[in-house]
Amino acid sequence: MGTKVSNWPRAAKRSLIMAADCLLLPFSLWAAICLRMGNWQAANAYSWWIFFLPSVIAIPIFIRMGLYRAVIRFLGDKAALTILLAVTISVLVFSGVYAFLGLPNIPRGALAIYWVMALFTIGVSRFMARILLRQFESRSGRRVVIYGSGSAGRQLALALRISREYMPVAFVDDDVAQRGLTIDGITVYPSDQLQSLIRKFEATEILLAMPSASRNRRIEIINQLVPMHVRVQVVPGFADLVGGEVKMSDVREVEIDELLGRDAVPPDERLLAANIRDKAVMVTGAGGSIGSELCRQIMANKPKMLVLYELSEFALYSIERELRHVAQVHKSTIEILPVLGSVQNMNRMSNIMCRYKIQTVYHAAAYKHVPLVECNMIEGIVNNTFGTRATALAAIAADVQTFVLISTDKAVRPTNVMGASKRMAELVLQAFASDPDVATHFSIVRFGNVLGSSGSVVPLFRQQIARGGPVTVTHPEIIRYFMTIPEASQLVIQAGALGGNGEVFVLDMGEPVRILDLARRMINLSGFSVKDANDPHGDIEISFTGLRPGEKLYEELLIGGDVTGTSHPRIMKAQENYLPRPRMEAVIEMLANACADNNLVSIRGILFEHVAGYKPERDIVDHLYEARPSLSTPAR
Known part of the structure; x- marks a missing residue:
């Protein structure tokens, strides 16, 4: 019955409370007279309709003062004060009307008791209704x-x-x-x-x-x-x-970053603003996970202009809309320019950079999903390596002051094409930096996985848990470094402002996390237990699917052991070998010809020779590859 009443329309509940008041007020007056006279028959001396006069007077006052607008379940101090005031006014008005009509005298003491009784019955009835309604709702x-x-x-x-x-x-x-x-x-x-x-x-x-x-x-x-x-x-x-x-x-x-057990170091505001404040800044891949967060951090540091360069129309629309809303809320005058385009189109990028006099470029555009790039080798190399080269050449032609490449720990001794293509991109920028005729300063920032980015394990695990499992982990011993997207983006901006040219900056990612432990924590914090040999009646199972093409058990951030600190406690500087520009140009030409000829074996051979530590763990798995014993190169 109570549950049915709690589901009544609001108007029906108000009518019920109003009806209760119409009965409680006459009762309060009757009880007050009897208590004052010390005789339960004393009220019989008055006409019956006199006892309903309080209801006729009080109900309009209660309506006017909003007693029937209050939601019974959430009555508080303000409602109690309103009841006190409304009942007091109604008693005073009743006393005045009663005297004006010349009705049989009611002792003044009885009126005082009536005031107390009315307060008690009207107030208690509402708070009792609140308790009952909450009790009924707690069951569901x-x-x-x-x-x-x-x-x-x-x-x-x-x-x-x-x-x-x-x-x-x-x-x-x-x-x-x-x-x-x-x-x-x-x-x-x-x-x-x-x-x-x-x-x-x-x-x-x-x-x-x-x-x-x-x-x-x-x-x-x-x-x-x-x-x-x-x-x-x-x-x-x-x-x-x-x-x-x-x-x-x-x-x-x-958030999983709350389980990593590592506090973020407060950013150096001077480094954050160095390449951004009052400057024209461009972000490639502006709609991606890292690119979009870079845009947010850049906006917070008040550039003169922010150019969003993005291939995906929807991603560009989304980040532009978000940033324009931020600018409107903060009454910002920052000019936000959305530009559709590919990083492989050097002429378009050069024209855009020249047109808007870009001073700083953050190059975040890349293909990063390891198994996908492994099966699409040429597209991965064309976008990650040649796209970076085209963007850098456009920046040189447009006299851009600072160029920052967002790289990855997978570029270190890579076992996959994605990592190798990013290391080739690093080598291209290091070669440009070694050319004394190039005025643009190039920096490379290398870090590991970012929590919550597209394609990362965290959103995947959340989806799998929501479906009831199983949660898929590639290997029980696989480990990864993790960092939050905002923290990574802030460190990228700060590293790019640390000076030098052609340097590889490495971010301190803290302690690595075992993916299996991460999966267990996420399952438990979602309110479920892990189904395994120790608990065969658990809720969600963890299944192991095996390492995917190009994937390795652990990632590294340094190719060699030569690393020095910087003025920032979370940013280190690596000293790594590179090729001078003329030699690198020859390598790039060979790689371009191999890609144009769809010669996957030759591509792999070039990567073997020039990417330190490149060691694929299986044969070529590209969609267009046809294994031929006389041409295939075994994995080393």
Whole structure:
């Protein structure tokens, strides 16, 4: 019955409360007279209609003061004050009307008692209705424990009740002073009782509502929650909340970077602004994972102009729309120019750079998906190597001051064409940098995987978990370095401003992460258990699919051991061998001819000879390759 009432239309609920008031007010007047006279028969001396006069007077006043607009489930202090004021006014008006009509005298003491009774019955009826409605709703909503009973936790509890999809059953807090308190009907417990609370209340989710806590503290708490096999979600920091108010829409999944256990070093504002502030900047691949974040960071450092160069029409449309919205919100005068084009079109890029007098170029356009490039060797080389060369030549022709290449750890002793094509791109820029006639300064920034980028394991695992599994891992021992996209983009910008020419900068990626451990954590933090030999009745299985073409168990950031530090604690400088420009041009010509002839064996031979440590682990798997014993080159 209660559940049916809670689902009634709002107008029906208002009518029910109004009807209850029409009965409670006469009862309050009758009880007040009887209590004052000390005789339960005393009210019989008055005409019956006198007892309904309070309802006739009070209901219009209640309507005017909004008592029937309040949502019963969320009555608070303001509603209580409104009830006090409305009842007081209605009693005073009733007293005046009663005296004006010359009706039989009601003792003044009875009127005072009536005021108290009316307050009690009108107020208690609403708060009892609130309790009952919440009890009925708690049976259907998902039960959650809120970790943190501060301002954010309390706001979140209210937001959860408004959503009606969740029901907060307990607060957990590390603060000893908070323990044992009851906040809006919810008890605060110590954190060491969390496991028993989950069993007691059959909670399925934990919401971490500690936006002021340090990142290290959040990581500690999340690590404690991993073995509990409940879904964990997080309220972001107050800096990310509009007006400091917490809404249900603010709650997000636990980001995997919160599990890496490494704080981001605050950026050097001087380095961030050096190549950007009041300058004309161009980003190639502006719609990609790294390119789009570079654009956001560049916008924050106030360039004069930002040219977005992108081959994908939709990606270009998306990032332009986002950046224009940011500019509008911040009343920015930065000129944003979306340009469609391929990095292989040197003439177009040169014309664009000259037309807008570009001073800094961040080259993020590349094919990066290892198995795809392995099966499409020529396209990978044409885009990654020759595309980089064309962009660099355009920059030289347009007198660009600074050119920064976003490279990859897969360029170090590569086992795949993608990594080899990126190392060839690095060699091209190092050759240009060695030419004294070239004025443009070239920098290369090499780093590992970025969390949440397109094609990375994190979004893939999330999709697989949402489908119920299995979660696919290529090998139980595979490890990778990880960094967040914003952190990587900031470090790219800072590395490009460290000076020098033709240098390879390597980002400190912290400790490598075993992908199997990452998968287990994501499953547990989604509220599931891993199905394996130790737990055959678990929820989601992890299956091993084997290394893909060109994939290796671990990645490296340095070809040699010669590395020096820089003024930034997370940026190192590698000293690596390269070819002078005339020799490199000859190599590029051979590679171009091999690509034009679709000679995949010759392409592999050139990569063998000029990319240090290139060692593919299997034969050519390109779509257009036909193995011929007399021509094939065995993997070395």
